[in-house]
Amino acid sequence: MTGLADAAAPPAFGPTAAPRIVIVEDDAAMRDSLVWLVESVGHETLAYESADAFLAEARLPCIGCVVTDMRMPGTSGLGLIEKLRARQSLLPVVVITAFASVRDAVTAMQLGAVNFLEKPFHDQDLLDLLNDAVAETRDTARACCRARAAAERLETLTARELEVMRVMAEGLRNKEIARALDISPKTVEIHRQRALAKLEVGSAVEVHRLLETATDAAPCTAFRDFS
Numbered sequence: 529m530t531g532l533a534d535a536a537a538p539p540a541f542g543p544t545a546a547p548r549i550v551i552v553e554d555d556a557a558m559r560d561s562l563v564w565l566v567e568s569v570g571h572e573t574l575a576y577e578s579a580d581a582f583l584a585e586a587r588l589p590c591i592g593c594v595v596t597d598m599r600m601p602g603t604s605g606l607g608l609i610e611k612l613r614a615r616q617s618l619l620p621v622v623v624i625t626a627f628a629s630v631r632d633a634v635t636a637m638q639l640g641a642v643n644f645l646e647k648p649f650h651d652q653d654l655l656d657l658l659n660d661a662v663a664e665t666r667d668t669a670r671a672c673c674r675a676r677a678a679a680e681r682l683e684t685l686t687a688r689e690l691e692v693m694r695v696m697a698e699g700l701r702n703k704e705i706a707r708a709l710d711i712s713p714k715t716v717e718i719h720r721q722r723a724l725a726k727l728e729v730g731s732a733v734e735v736h737r738l739l740e741t742a743t744d745a746a747p748c749t750a751f752r753d754f755s
Contacts, residue, residue, distance in 0.1 A: 547662045550619075551575045552582050552596040552608065558647075562595060565651055566658065579603035583611060591669060593642075593661035595654070598625030598632060606632070609639040618668055620661040624649065671744060678742035681727050689723040692716060697736035 549566045553559040554577055563573045571592070576582040580602040594612070598605040605623050612621065623636045626647040633644040642664075643657050682690060695705045702720065706713040729735055 546572055546591065547665075548572045548574055548592040549658060550582065550592065550594040550596075552579050552594065552600070552605070553624075554578055554597060554600040558597075562654075565654070566595075569655055571658065571662075579605065579608035579611075583608070591662060591665045592619065593658050593665070594619050594621045595658070596621060596623055598623055598636075599627055606635060606639060609636065609641055613640050618665070620664055622654070622657050622661070624654075674741055675744035678738050681738065682742050684726045685723050686719075689719045689726070692719040693723050693727070693735050694739065696720060696732050697739055699732060 549571050551559060551562045551566065551573055553562060553575075556577070559575055559577065563575050566573050574582075578600055579596065583603065594608075596605040596608050603611065605625070609621050609623070612619070620642040621640065622643050622645065623641045624645045624647055625632070636644050642661060645654060645657075682693075685693065691709060692705060695708050700708065702713045702716045705720075706716045709716070724730060724735075727735065727738060729738060
């Protein structure tokens, strides 16, 4: 079992980061059993006796999943999901409980849980969910890496160059861009050439694709950091 104290340096952000499964369970025997099960298939774990202890930590793993009990002292499993979503966490959450009800299951799914398991459950059922969760967060990490790279390239532009690129991406020609921005066609061409060189692209289609990709960068900060 790995605790945050043993992992002061968080894993690198991105699709190659080591998966870590967060286990939140107030029953010590059950918590130890879950840790053993998850680590038996090669995943690292971060285990907590309460949702509040977990929420007090500063950072989430980049790739992985949260497995939480439903009913615990302090913040419940459902409350944990709400607080994670309020902080824009994108990590999948699996809820486990010995006191399942249809209402609880529906509420958990509505809050964003990826699944709801009733104790006792088959080990393989949980492991299958965790494998899916790891794959999901890897896909998210890949998308975030692409978005961040695109956003960083756009940040090299001046405000006017970015403005020209945005209008150019709509399919307008230099004269049309000049009219739209109330500048001369020659000025448009100067900004266009400089911006294309900085972005290392050669067409309006590529600029449009870069702008679209960069729009997904905002939620990626929440995916990486938990504070």
